[in-house]
Amino acid sequence: FENLLTFHHQMEAVSHIAAGVAHELRNPLSVIRGFLQLAQLTNDHQKYYDTIMSEMNRMNGILEDFLSVSRKKMERRWQSPSHIMNSLVEIMKAECLLHDVEFQLNLTETNQQVYVNESMVKQVMLNLLRNSVEAFGESNSNRHLNITTTIEAENYIIEVKDNGKGMPDSVLKQLGKPFFTTKERGTGIGIPLCKKIIEDHGGSFRVNSAYSIGTTVIVSLPLGR
Ligand code: ADP
Ligand code: MG
Numbered sequence: 001f002e003n004l005l006t007f008h009h010q011m012e013a014v015s016h017i018a019a020g021v022a023h024e025l026r027n028p029l030s031v032i033r034g035f036l037q038l039a040q041l042t043n044d045h046q047k048y049y050d051t052i053m054s055e056m057n058r059m060n061g062i063l064e065d066f067l068s069v070s071r072k073k074m075e076r077r078w079q080s081p082s083h084i085m086n087s088l089v090e091i092m093k094a095e096c097l098l099h100d101v102e103f104q105l106n107l108t109e110t111n112q113q114v115y116v117n118e119s120m121v122k123q124v125m126l127n128l129l130r131n132s133v134e135a136f137g138e139s140n141s142n143r144h145l146n147i148t149t150t151i152e153a154e155n156y157i158i159e160v161k162d163n164g165k166g167m168p169d170s171v172l173k174q175l176g177k178p179f180f181t182t183k184e185r186g187t188g189i190g191i192p193l194c195k196k197i198i199e200d201h202g203g204s205f206r207v208n209s210a211y212s213i214g215t216t217v218i219v220s221l222p223l224g225r
Helices: 002-041 046-070 081-086 089-099 118-134 169-176 190-200
Strands: 077-079 102-106 113-116 144-152 157-161 204-210 215-225
Touching: 002 046, 046 077, 046 089, 046 118, 046 169, 046 190, 081 118, 081 144, 081 157, 081 169, 089 102, 089 118, 113 118, 113 190, 118 157, 118 190, 118 215, 169 204, 190 215
Parallel strands: 102 144
Antiparallel strands: 077 113, 113 215, 144 157, 157 215, 204 215
């Protein structure tokens, strides 16, 4: 009986997640379909490609996030943190260029390593990048994203700082709750997932934000070896 109950709950969770995924993917899919139709009707294809590309990236991000919620094992290896950050530079630059954001990266080099699942750490960084890019209102023409890494007490610290719209206390209070979102097209799994991934690595995840000033997310990962 107990097993049946567990099974029932699991199925309920699965169908909840499946409904969430389907709902989230329908949106970008219909945008892509619409833009492909528009591109077919005109000769000016180029201007539709950026949107199609960014919607596809969006879908990819959503799928990655949902998948990793259900992923059980986390294979970790010793890795150079600078190597991980450097492997993200191009995609970050591209995303910032696309959204008119001035991107600055200040890396601290170190010979020490972090014990991580590289793709999960990248997923955290991409989620934070996406949130920052989404935090710039239409009117904000002075958009800055700064990523700074430092070393403090045997920890590798990654600071992701934007001057986007920031969060009022009401949002900050709810931050980290699964499915909490203020966006029309949000999933609300980005921040809780980032926090879980970093904490599963023995690190810490903190958010500082001031409404209409900006947000800084501070990720800390233990260094070793
Ligand atoms: P989603 O991005 O799908 O809404 P997240 O878990 O990534 O879900 O974020 C939850 C909420 O936290 C967002 O809806 C937004 O209100 C707020 N938030 C997260 N990052 C930022 C940021 N950099 N600037 C302002 N608000 C943010
Ligand atoms: Mg998000």
